[in-house]
Amino acid sequence: MFDLTYRPRRLRTSQGMRDLVRETSLDVSDLIYPLFIVPGTGVREEISSLPGQYHLSVDEAVKVAQEAYDLGIRGVEIFGIPTYKDERGSSAWDLAEPVQQAIKAIRQAVPDLLVVSDVCLCQFTSTGHCGMIDEHEILNDETLPLLCQVAVSHAQAGAHMVAPSDMMDGRVGAIREALDAVGFKNVSIMSYAAKYASAYYGPFRDAVHSAPKFGDRKSYQMDPGNRLEAMREIELDIVEGADIIMIKPALCYLDIVREARYQYNMPLAVYNVSGEYAMVKTAAAQGLIDEQRLVLETMMSFKRAGAKIIITYHAMDIARWLKA
Template sequence: MNIRPRRNRKSAVIRAMVEETKLGVENLIYPVFLKDGKNIKEEVASMPGNYRWSVDKLLPEIETCVELGVRSFDLFPAVDESLKDKTGTYSWSSDNFYLHAIRAIKERFPEVMLMSDVALDPYSSDGHDGLVENGKILNDETLPLLNNMSLAQAQAGIDIIGPSDMMDGRIASIREHLDANGYTEVSIMSYTAKYASAFYGPFRDALNSAPKSGDKKTYQMNPANKREALIEAELDINEGADMIMVKPAMCYLDVIHLLKETFPVPVTAYNVSGECAMIHAAAKNGWLNYEAAVYETLLSIKRAGADGILTYFAKDFAQMTQR
């Protein structure tokens, strides 16, 4: 047989024609950090190019992103310590700036997709995703608190609820609560395989949401485990998840691929803060080309099977593809 694969690589036109994986800005979800107040745009030191925004400054940024083709956003709140308590009650308070921001964004840009974060850690005085008692994370006692948070976000106009807490049974609990209150069309993108990773540091800096004691290994997954992700995914899908997520992305491409090959629902992946920070740091030192590294990273996540990618590179990628 006279097979020479290089013949299919000999020109840009041919390479594009036979390209197996297509990556577009429509595949990307842009995570952004919100802060209460006005005229705020604070760069996160460990995440160059990413900011804590007050909603008045974020609206023009969203407009710019929409013009670039970025139409999906994941909102995360940086909450003042004085508003945090054991049960995260500020998360569903009518005074919550995060809920007001959702309404303001949807009023200005009704066509965009807004995804939320559902977990206690941004609002908890303990910094954990669940309720803490005597050093233990209480699973079932946390679920009503997540229900309250999810309903408040749905009422504010969120399109997709993103439970990131990793409590057992929370998808069924949230779905039932939303449906019972008439929010049957609000989607759930479950953080299904969320690993106890070393790559979350810059994110926790951005929100000041690190645990005050202990770690999250009793509820986030062991990085050594892959088959366990199948159990988590089957549970979440059976409980009503519309989409499932793997977090982080780069070190867990095999898990993304496994879930995509096994289940019929859309699979997403979170290209997390530490992964973003590594590329920025290496590019700043001249050790790699920033744009080439961003493209290759996102392409690898898409190739592994991710239908959607949450990434801090979304705006930069959009600008790159328009040149």
């Protein structure tokens, strides 16, 4: 027999003991809940590819935002489907469109809720791409002024934070300069700093009708095989003025999250994306998993890897579970 002086199992003997020595914790304040805004009034339609998530008109989005806040969630991220699309994505900076109207309405109705806005063009362009096009080439520098217009319009509507997700080079610096130039120095930027060209985005593209009409997004989103490049992308965004850096997707890129936490002393976010969510919901519907345990374990893995902020479609359920 071994005479074991230290027995790790002593610290697992009860729930109280396990809670006492837990190294990583999950709190409802870590969560941001995505909302999908559509034209109209009185609209609350479940998204078939994202069970439990809804297309919401502005009035219904306000109700959900209030519910989220009452559950302890402190932030929502706004996505939307416009009333019109064109090649430049000009509805993306139209103050009369659903996204800007939802930002304004939520700010007025739930003033203490943090409103984050997604800054991109893919949902608003007729091509489904995140930038200007020339002969099927996505133009980087020509896209930057358009993204700046989007970000400024969101700030004008009342967004606390803008989140550029397009992956154009230099967009964080351009947006920071544009916001500052018109007096929005306190509007912060959460950059999709390392956003990979992932197969996990399918349900989201269905939800916002943003699938590319030709080709793919591999010329601007990152190659899933690259780790060092992610660190370069993150560093560039920090230098350009990002306040929070994000890694997307989350689950398959926890090595990137961990390395970013080691290298950069910055607030770090992850996006628990639509494909990750849909797989869990599908498995749960078939009785293959314990949904609550699996989701909470997954969230803990994000926190353990080093993320402070988690953008997730599970946020409302998590908030209820943590309250129980």
